């Protein structure tokens with residue numbers, strides 16, 4: 314979404330002085346990089362980033378590092394959004410996105426810029442049920458995992474899947490939404506859902522655990538043109554933060570002006586460019602606040618509400634991105650529930666629990682239960698979720714019963730638990746999503762001073778969200794200062 318500052322509107326050219334500043338900054342930066350340029354032009358400029366999930370945090374840090382004064386606007390009472398920072402007793406845990414791939418360069422770059430944090434390996438360990446048998450995929454047991462994958466579907470289906478994986482391996486951009494190859498595939502195939510392109514066995518055994526876990530959606534609710542974002546996650550191996558994301562959130566709160574309990578209700582546009590936001594603090598009336606530029610880093614449906622009155626066409630289109638609910642309950646037991654060999658189990662036996670897994674490689678006495686997919690939704694329309702605590706209690710009881718049966722383990726005693734439910738936990742995109750992206754990007758490019766970031770632009774993974782945040786921050790900085798985007 315390249316944007317140019319309109320002459321005499323967004324930034325005042327300061328003639329020769331400005332030109333000399335740039336030349337000096339260029340040579341003063343090792344390697345001739347443009348990192349310090351933002352600092353010169355951005356001083357005293359106020360920008361707002363709406364949403365403090367990873368899409369907003371990365372955008373905010375980009376802008377802060379470029380020298381802007383950044384307000385981080387968050388309607389909730391804590392930072393971090395769907396990473397779901399919480400506590401299980403005294404222990405910090407993450408109830409949402411927590412597993413960080415070795416290839417998560419943007420996410421790791423964000424953390425690295427904030428401090429140094431302790432990691433623990435998580436690996437990939439996922440087991441699926443086929444005709445009562447537990448088939449395990451484990452990143453440390455390659456041969457056995459490949460054999461198990463072979464047993465998960467017909468050779469023809471596996472060959473189709475391998476072909477897609479080969480494209481992702483060959484070309485980095487194929488890991489994310491809107492890549493050339495998968496956009497073309499989507500334009501040919503997205504008139505039918507993913508489940509139409511593969512046989513039932515592979516769909517139930519392998520594809521469903523992936524879509525339900527990564528999109529909260531069934532295979533008949535997602536599309537082939539976006540499935541690269543799921544497959545890409547299989548090609549990585551994972552770590553998690555020993556002390557959760559909380560220390561990084563605290564570091565961010567020291568770098569930007571974090572405004573909790575503050576809801577963005579609308580954009581202010583004047584002279585054809587964004588000049589501010591309508592903000593409501595603690596449920597009070599919305600008041601206008603001036604900003605030189607704004608990044609909206611909220612899920613598509615929330616972004617739609619914010620832009621609706623000023624940009625109705627964009628607001629309407631953003632509503633096409635679909636979201637599905639999920640609840641997560643983390644329970645600590647008095648003894649290990651999982652074994653070192655089987656640390657997570659995808660359940661597709663008709664119950665509401667889609668996945669149960671040990672919290673960490675060594676934390677096999679702490680189980681994270683995820684309730685997602687059709688059976689994990691309670692709303693009448695099969696979409697929304699009413700998370701009565703009694704309902705979750707009943708679901709956990711059922712899942713415990715199944716787990717002990719499948720793993721042939723004795724039932725452990727609960728010590729502690731914590732839960733969270735999201736009505737819109739995961740983005741499942743839309744059919745022909747690359748067309749959606751093209752239209753959204755064109756609409757945003759026509760409004761100087763506005764950038765968007767979020768899970769519907771590059772993908773739902775923390776890495777994809779971090780990339781979209783970096784991109785939005787760099788573009789806004791570029792527009793406001795006229796310099797090249799700031800490097801990570």
Ligand SMILES: Cc1cc2nc3c(=O)[nH]c(=O)nc-3n(C[C@H](O)[C@H](O)[C@H](O)COP(=O)(O)OP(=O)(O)OC[C@H]3O[C@@H](n4cnc5c(N)ncnc54)[C@H](O)[C@@H]3O)c2cc1C
Nearest residue numbers: 364366367368388394395409410411412576577773774775
């Ligand atoms: C249960 C679960 C497990 C997951 N596990 C993983 C994983 O292990 N690895 C991985 O890579 N990904 C995982 N994901 C995906 C990943 O966590 C999410 O896609 C990502 O966190 C989304 O970040 P975001 O910043 O785009 O949105 P959010 O985190 O939702 O941030 C948006 C923020 O905007 C705020 N907001 C909304 N509207 C407004 C408004 N009008 N004004 C002000 N603020 C507003 C919200 O309160 C929220 O804090 C998981 C997701 C879930 C739900």
